[in-house]
Amino acid sequence: MLTRADLAKYPFLTEASEYIRELGLSIDDIATPEFSPVLERAEKRLEEALSKGKVSRSDEADEKIEILSFPVSNLILSLTGEERARRRFALAEAKRAYDLLRQEPPEKLERIATKSFNWKLKRVDMVFDEGSTVPQLRRVYDFAVGLTDFLRTAILLREPKWKLPNRVLDHGFVYATRDEVARLLQEEVRARIVQRTADPPRQVPRLLQPKVEQTKGLIIKWLGIPTIYELPKVPVPEAMPPCVRHLIEQLGEGKNVHHMGRFTLAAFLNNIGAGEEEIVRAFKPASDFSERMTRYQVEHIAGKRGGRTKYTCPMCTTLKTHGVCYKPDEVCATIRNPLSYYKKQGRVLSRKGL
Amino acid sequence: MSQTEQTVRQRFQQYYLSPEAQPTLPPRMKEREYGFLLFKEKFMVRHRSFKSQEALLLAIRDLVPAHVYFSTAYYLNPSAPMDEKGWQGADLVFDVDADHLDTPCKPNHDSWKCKACKTAGTGSTPKVCPKCKNDRFEEQTWLCEKCLQQAKEETINFSEMFFRDFSPDRADVQFYFSGHRGYHMHVHSDELLALGEQERREIVDYFLGLDLDPELHGLGEIPVGPRVKVTQGPLIGELGWRGRIVEGIYDILSREGETFGLSPSEVETVRKWDRDNLFTRPFWSSLKGISVGTWKKIISRAVQAKSAKIDTVVTTDVHRLIRLPGTLNGHTGLRVVDIPPEKLDAFDPFAESPVFQGQMKIRVGDAPEFRLGDKHFGPYHDEMVELPAAAAMLLLCKRRGEPAA
Numbered sequence: 001m002l003t004r005a006d007l008a009k010y011p012f013l014t015e016a017s018e019y020i021r022e023l024g025l026s027i028d029d030i031a032t033p034e035f036s037p038v039l040e041r042a043e044k045r046l047e048e049a050l051s052k053g054k055v056s057r058s059d060e061a062d063e064k065i066e067i068l069s070f071p072v073s074n075l076i077l078s079l080t081g082e083e084r085a086r087r088r089f090a091l092a093e094a095k096r097a098y099d100l101l102r103q104e105p106p107e108k109l110e111r112i113a114t115k116s117f118n119w120k121l122k123r124v125d126m127v128f129d130e131g132s133t134v135p136q137l138r139r140v141y142d143f144a145v146g147l148t149d150f151l152r153t154a155i156l157l158r159e160p161k162w163k164l165p166n167r168v169l170d171h172g173f174v175y176a177t178r179d180e181v182a183r184l185l186q187e188e189v190r191a192r193i194v195q196r197t198a199d200p201p202r203q204v205p206r207l208l209q210p211k212v213e214q215t216k217g218l219i220i221k222w223l224g225i226p227t228i229y230e231l232p233k234v235p236v237p238e239a240m241p242p243c244v245r246h247l248i249e250q251l252g253e254g255k256n257v258h259h260m261g262r263f264t265l266a267a268f269l270n271n272i273g274a275g276e277e278e279i280v281r282a283f284k285p286a287s288d289f290s291e292r293m294t295r296y297q298v299e300h301i302a303g304k305r306g307g308r309t310k311y312t313c314p315m316c317t318t319l320k321t322h323g324v325c326y327k328p329d330e331v332c333a334t335i336r337n338p339l340s341y342y343k344k345q346g347r348v349l350s351r352k353g354l
Numbered sequence: 355m356s357q358t359e360q361t362v363r364q365r366f367q368q369y370y371l372s373p374e375a376q377p378t379l380p381p382r383m384k385e386r387e388y389g390f391l392l393f394k395e396k397f398m399v400r401h402r403s404f405k406s407q408e409a410l411l412l413a414i415r416d417l418v419p420a421h422v423y424f425s426t427a428y429y430l431n432p433s434a435p436m437d438e439k440g441w442q443g444a445d446l447v448f449d450v451d452a453d454h455l456d457t458p459c460k461p462n463h464d465s466w467k468c469k470a471c472k473t474a475g476t477g478s479t480p481k482v483c484p485k486c487k488n489d490r491f492e493e494q495t496w497l498c499e500k501c502l503q504q505a506k507e508e509t510i511n512f513s514e515m516f517f518r519d520f521s522p523d524r525a526d527v528q529f530y531f532s533g534h535r536g537y538h539m540h541v542h543s544d545e546l547l548a549l550g551e552q553e554r555r556e557i558v559d560y561f562l563g564l565d566l567d568p569e570l571h572g573l574g575e576i577p578v579g580p581r582v583k584v585t586q587g588p589l590i591g592e593l594g595w596r597g598r599i600v601e602g603i604y605d606i607l608s609r610e611g612e613t614f615g616l617s618p619s620e621v622e623t624v625r626k627w628d629r630d631n632l633f634t635r636p637f638w639s640s641l642k643g644i645s646v647g648t649w650k651k652i653i654s655r656a657v658q659a660k661s662a663k664i665d666t667v668v669t670t671d672v673h674r675l676i677r678l679p680g681t682l683n684g685h686t687g688l689r690v691v692d693i694p695p696e697k698l699d700a701f702d703p704f705a706e707s708p709v710f711q712g713q714m715k716i717r718v719g720d721a722p723e724f725r726l727g728d729k730h731f732g733p734y735h736d737e738m739v740e741l742p743a744a745a746a747m748l749l750l751c752k753r754r755g756e757p758a759a
Contacts, residue, residue: 128572128588128592128596129572129586129588139572146545147520147545148545148546148548148549148553151549151553151556151557152553154556155552155553155556160565160567160570161567161570163556163559163564163565163566163567164556164557164559164560165559165560165562165563165564165565165566165595166565166566166567166570166571167594168571168592168593168594168595168596169519169520169560169593169594170519170593170594171518171519171520171521172519172520172521172522254488254489255482255489256489256490259667260667288490309436309437315552317552317555318551318552318555318670320564320565321555321558321559321562321564321666321670322666322667323666
């Protein structure tokens with residue numbers, strides 16, 4: 001069973017929302033004086049998230065305030081309509097949850113994963129490399145996570161240990177340690193909060209309006225004025241990632257580039273603002289070049305034909321699977337999509353005045 | 355349309371009008387998109403949907419396509435344009451094709467010709483022309499007994515790995531012979547339907563063993579005393595890749611241990627090992643002089659040997675159109691066959707996929723020897739022959755022959 005103390009630790013749980021519902025509070029109660037500690041804590045949550053990127057545990061022992069302040073923070077945030085702030089807050093609250101979850105006994109983790117997030121999860125006691133005298137080499141798994149639940153969350157994480165080929169699979173379950181389950185739950189918490197702060201209610205209690213304005217101020221203070229980085233107007237070849245440069249070279253030498261490579265190049269060029277003519281020109285040296293076909297495909301990728309979807313450049317992981325990734329460099333280690341490489345390098349180059 | 359295409363199309367039409375033509379319907383058939391590649395100008399009719407097998411068969415009889423496809427995806431409106439279809443999920447599909455396998459018999463039946471300088475050769479097509487360095491070729495491939503046998507074995511190997519590690523409900527898994535050079539495995543499990551492209555890519559990476567880090571599977575050195583270290587690693591029989599790594603190492607070391615720095619006597623020792631007793635501690639440290647770095651190289655080869663030979667694009671594409679079982683493959687005139695899992699091992703594509711009856715007279719250019727059922731044909735070289743229709747159609751579809759005038 002979850003106690004009220006648990007709900008204070010994990011106010012994003014459905015049980016916490018139910019608890020609030022049972023208190024019979026309405027949105028107008030926010031304006032009452034008894035509510036001011038809740039408002040204060042809600043503001044503190046937001047300020048900490050925005051300034052430090054992490055929400056600390058409250059010094060106050062009042063569980064009720066902890067539970068109630070969380071949805072109030074969500075409400076204020078949803079009213080600001082600021083996506084970067086929502087993401088930052090979600091991450092900060094999720095990190096706080098992770099710190100607490102990793103200390104929980106397995107039965108509590110199990111309860112939260114299976115009941116609140118509908119995971120398929122089994123308790124196991126699986127030890128690998130048991131004979132090892134070095135603790136780091138022993139692997140003790142307390143859990144087996146259902147494959148789809150594992151994949152949904154693990155694809156968001158970048159460390160090699162989250163890659164499926166590096167896991168032990170057993171009949172549709174992936175073995176995981178307690179700490180790993182807590183880490184995966186952090187991603188679930190984050191996704192849930194991002195979603196919960198998405199749609200502001202139509203009716204806003206008047207008292208909240210100044211809080212919203214205040215939070216907007218905090219967002220500008222800590223996250224700055226949103227700057228939309230403008231990509232260079234003309235494609236800058238020096239800023240292109242190794243895979244794209246390799247594709248252009250290969251085509252330039254009249255070598256055959258398979259479908260995935262061609263798609264990547266066309267989508268990449270289209271997204272960095274190259275014109276249709278420019279993209280078609282890149283394909284011209286191909287030994288099987290057909291102007292009509294290339295133009296058709298380029299228009300398709302640009303969303304001018306067919307499904308009218310404008311295609312974005314595939315992710316690095318996808319390119320790796322299909323063998324398009326080529327000699328990744330140190331910048332590649334920091335990005336997930338060739339377009340981010342271009343943005344990043346474009347910025348560096350423009351700062352250098354190139 | 356060429357004379358050959360007209361003849362092939364006519365025969366396809368006769369087949370589709372006959373009572374034996376019964377396409378196998380995929381589960382939830384009404385939620386699927388169907389596609390037909392026509393003989394005429396290779397035109398693709400897409401975004402069609404059907405409420406019943408009769409309606410689908412009527413369309414096939416009407417269009418007489420060279421290839422018939424259905425979507426692995428389920429849609430709210432399967433006949434709407436792509437971005438209005440309302441994707442509901444997709445079967446998890448795997449494709450094992452002889453094209454991706456390196457079989458030793460390829461020189462006997464596959465050939466290539468450089469489009470630029472017309473240099474020709476046999477076997478797998480080279481990356482660039484040995485003479486003029488161009489890389490565009492005309493290729494001719496063949497349905498070879500050995501290649502298809504290996505594709506089937508790879509399919510079985512892969513499916514065993516899949517069943518052990520993923521444990522789907524067996525009733526949700528279906529196997530098909532593509533009617534050409536490969537096998538498909540479809541998984542209809544509800545749990546896997548909603549997987550997105552990224553998740554499916556992880557699954558492909560898993561079966562390829564891509565970026566597998568041996569240290570995350572237990573390879574490491576442990577100090578057992580001052581300046582003495584012992585190597586340890588996974589054991590045979592362990593779950594997933596842990597056990598597979600060890601099986602693979604045995605094969606690699608007994609075959610080419612010398613290249614990894616083993617002495618001939620050590621290689622001989624490995625060869626004599628009983629596989630079942632293998633790699634129980636202290637195996638990893640008993641082969642002296644193999645550093646963790648070398649083990650990693652060996653493991654990388656072992657993973658390669660044990661990895662599934664699956665097509666990466668087919669599995670990750672959640673909008674894929676794939677061959678409909680029970681229809682004809684326009685590249686061969688053979689039927690796409692639904693194979694019950696327990697019969698996969700004994701399945702003979704050359705016996706169970708031909709459909710055409712009667713005799714046909716054709717002129718054959720060049721064709722290697724082949725078998726259909728228990729009859730052997732060829733090799734042929736520029737001759738007029740009268741053959742059972744299935745054999746003649748195969749030659750026509752593979753563009754190895756023309757209808758006799």
